[in-house]
Amino acid sequence: MIDFAQTLSRRIARRPSTLVAIAVSLVLLVLPAFVNAYALSSYRDVILFAIFALSLDVFWGKTGILSFGHATFFGLGAYGMAVTGIHFDIDPSIVSLVGLLAGVGLAALVALLVGYFILFGGVRGAYFTIVTLALTLIANHIAVGWSSVTGGDSGLIGVPPLVIFGLSFVDPFRSYYLCLAVLLAFLFGSIAIMNGRFGLILTAIQDDETKAQTLGYRTSLLLLVTFVASASMAGLAGALYAAMNGFVAPDMIALLLSTEVIIWVAVGGSGTLIGAIIGTFVVWWLQQEISSFNASAWPIAIGSFFIALVLFFPNGPVALVSEKLRRFRQKEGGQQ
Amino acid sequence: MLTDFIPFALNAMTLISILLIVSMGMAIIFGLMNVINLAHGEFITIGAFVFVLVQSFGGNFWIALVVAPFVGYVFGLCLEKALISRVYSNPLHAILVTWGLSLILQQLILLTFGAAPQSVRSPFEGSIEIAGATYPIYRIFLICFALAIFAITAVIFKKSRFGLELRASIQSPEMTSVTGVDPDKINARAFASGAALAALAGVLLAPLTAVTAFMGINYLARSFFVVLVGGAGSISGVAAGSGLIGTLETALTYQIPNTVAQALVLILAIVMLRFRPKGLVPA
Numbered sequence: 001m002i003d004f005a006q007t008l009s010r011r012i013a014r015r016p017s018t019l020v021a022i023a024v025s026l027v028l029l030v031l032p033a034f035v036n037a038y039a040l041s042s043y044r045d046v047i048l049f050a051i052f053a054l055s056l057d058v059f060w061g062k063t064g065i066l067s068f069g070h071a072t073f074f075g076l077g078a079y080g081m082a083v084t085g086i087h088f089d090i091d092p093s094i095v096s097l098v099g100l101l102a103g104v105g106l107a108a109l110v111a112l113l114v115g116y117f118i119l120f121g122g123v124r125g126a127y128f129t130i131v132t133l134a135l136t137l138i139a140n141h142i143a144v145g146w147s148s149v150t151g152g153d154s155g156l157i158g159v160p161p162l163v164i165f166g167l168s169f170v171d172p173f174r175s176y177y178l179c180l181a182v183l184l185a186f187l188f189g190s191i192a193i194m195n196g197r198f199g200l201i202l203t204a205i206q207d208d209e210t211k212a213q214t215l216g217y218r219t220s221l222l223l224l225v226t227f228v229a230s231a232s233m234a235g236l237a238g239a240l241y242a243a244m245n246g247f248v249a250p251d252m253i254a255l256l257l258s259t260e261v262i263i264w265v266a267v268g269g270s271g272t273l274i275g276a277i278i279g280t281f282v283v284w285w286l287q288q289e290i291s292s293f294n295a296s297a298w299p300i301a302i303g304s305f306f307i308a309l310v311l312f313f314p315n316g317p318v319a320l321v322s323e324k325l326r327r328f329r330q331k332e333g334g335q336q
Numbered sequence: 337m338l339t340d341f342i343p344f345a346l347n348a349m350t351l352i353s354i355l356l357i358v359s360m361g362m363a364i365i366f367g368l369m370n371v372i373n374l375a376h377g378e379f380i381t382i383g384a385f386v387f388v389l390v391q392s393f394g395g396n397f398w399i400a401l402v403v404a405p406f407v408g409y410v411f412g413l414c415l416e417k418a419l420i421s422r423v424y425s426n427p428l429h430a431i432l433v434t435w436g437l438s439l440i441l442q443q444l445i446l447l448t449f450g451a452a453p454q455s456v457r458s459p460f461e462g463s464i465e466i467a468g469a470t471y472p473i474y475r476i477f478l479i480c481f482a483l484a485i486f487a488i489t490a491v492i493f494k495k496s497r498f499g500l501e502l503r504a505s506i507q508s509p510e511m512t513s514v515t516g517v518d519p520d521k522i523n524a525r526a527f528a529s530g531a532a533l534a535a536l537a538g539v540l541l542a543p544l545t546a547v548t549a550f551m552g553i554n555y556l557a558r559s560f561f562v563v564l565v566g567g568a569g570s571i572s573g574v575a576a577g578s579g580l581i582g583t584l585e586t587a588l589t590y591q592i593p594n595t596v597a598q599a600l601v602l603i604l605a606i607v608m609l610r611f612r613p614k615g616l617v618p619a
Contacts, residue, residue, distance in 0.1 A: 306436025
């Protein structure tokens with residue numbers, strides 16, 4: 001037991017991000033004790049967005065390829081849930097499960113098809129980003145234009161509330177803890193996978209794909225698997241969001257959301273996984289402050305952030321701070 | 337049969353000729369600097385709003401047609417010097433910077449001119465009859481003018497010294513700079529010229545659509561597809577891509593809703609990437 005504790009503490013010391021992940025989990029676990037039911041449902045939505053951000057970080061952070069269309073998958077999840085719940089006559093006891101399956105399945109299917117054609121076509125880097133960006137534009141066009149199914153500009157209301165195996169998640173405490181459980185499962189699951197062999201191979205592909213191929217790895221397939229897994233995660237977040245809020249709207253499948261999720265990840269530092277979650281909370285708080293000022297202020301803030309990100313801290317604000325800290329420590333060490 | 341075909345051909349040509357002008361700048365910039373300029377759509381918007389401004393000062397279409405490319409050129413040059421030239425080495429950074437720029441420009445235009453669509457006066461009213469089909473004169477003018485501009489640009493690209501240096505830089509930036517061509521200058525001029533062409537397209541488009549702060553984004557997506565399908569950095573690629581996307585979208589719009597037509601065009605572009613990752617006519 002002491003041995004186990006020692007190896008565990010040594011492991012954590014080697015990876016400070018795991019320690020941060022545990023700290024963040026503890027904070028989120030005790031949070032409901034300090035806020036009222038209304039605030040709790042906002043925090044639940046932020047947790048769903050954090051799952052969405054984590055899904056992007058799993059792909060972008062670990063493969064180095066930026067998807068500019070992740071809102072497509074979040075939106076497909078949400079619309080999949082809403083359309084199955086509203087347009088089909090499904091037994092109320094299983095409608096949520098069918099909806100979740102439809103939403104996640106739709107997101108995974110689109111990611112599989114698009115990913116197959118572009119990843120196996122050898123498309124990487126900037127081209128990939130552009131194609132996924134176009135994907136969101138088109139998905140949004142369809143969500144607005146196909147109004148008999150999607151409700152057009154106004155979206156759909158009356159998505160059946162989440163009931164899984166007879167257990168209702170209308171209560172804010174229950175729905176909060178359900179979302180938190182999903183988030184933590186994904187977080188620690190992806191930390192474990194990315195610290196393991198699979199993560200190492202992805203890093204190798206990011207460093208030099210040709211070399212990884214020479215070593216016998218089917219790089220396109222591995223990238224596709226990561227992409228589909230990431231899209232399914234985003235789809236699940238979207239489906240839960242639709243069920244818990246009871247509506248979908250075209251801005252859940254829009255370019256601005258694709259843009260925002262990039263910011264959530266970038267603020268936390270892409271590739272850190274836990275950073276995506278912290279970033280989501282920080283940016284969400286900032287958005288509340290800035291949006292109350294003027295409707296145009298938020299898009300301008302996002303735009304300025306992108307420019308500042310590239311010009312001043314290309315590795316993200318967190319990397320800038322930790323770099324400064326490292327230098328500071330070195331200086332301290334040098335003086336001793 | 338012929339009376340059905342002629343309006344279709346002219347509609348397709350209208351879209352194709354707009355796409356030719358808009359995509360040329362994007363294809364050259366992408367082929368030359370490997371930069372996808374996501375603010376390219378805003379140059380179209382700026383061109384259209386130059387027209388709105390010129391009109392509010394008592395000017396007309398023809399003055400706007402001269403002023404807008406000039407404004408686009410100067411604006412593009414300033415942006416290139418201030419921002420874009422810093423991000424050439426990293427295409428991902430270029431995407432983020434130009435996207436940020438695009439968001440800021442959209443909101444600034446929105447704050448300045450308001451959300452209501454602006455209306456501009458078309459220089460030609462009425463229609464003419466071509467082989468039994470009536471068609472607006474302005475669209476006929478637009479097709480001829482745009483094709484002329486495309487032809488002139490193609491000649492500059494193929495025959496002039498600037499075009500030669502540009503093509504050489506696309507093939508091999510290092511070798512070109514060894515021969516004494518300043519790569520920074522070439523990049524800046526190419527970027528600004530692309531912006532000028534997009535602004536020109538904005539003026540041409542303004543009488544046909546609602547002029548709003550977000551009008552550029554639709555053409556941005558289409559010109560991606562043109563570059564994706566046609567191939568970056570070559571004039572014939574732009575022609576092939578515009579022809580294909582323009583015809584396809586117009587043809588599909590006759591049968592199915594516009595949004596589904598656009599989705600099908602995107603799907604085609606993605607499927608094509610699997611088989612011709614460098615486009616129909618690579619540079």
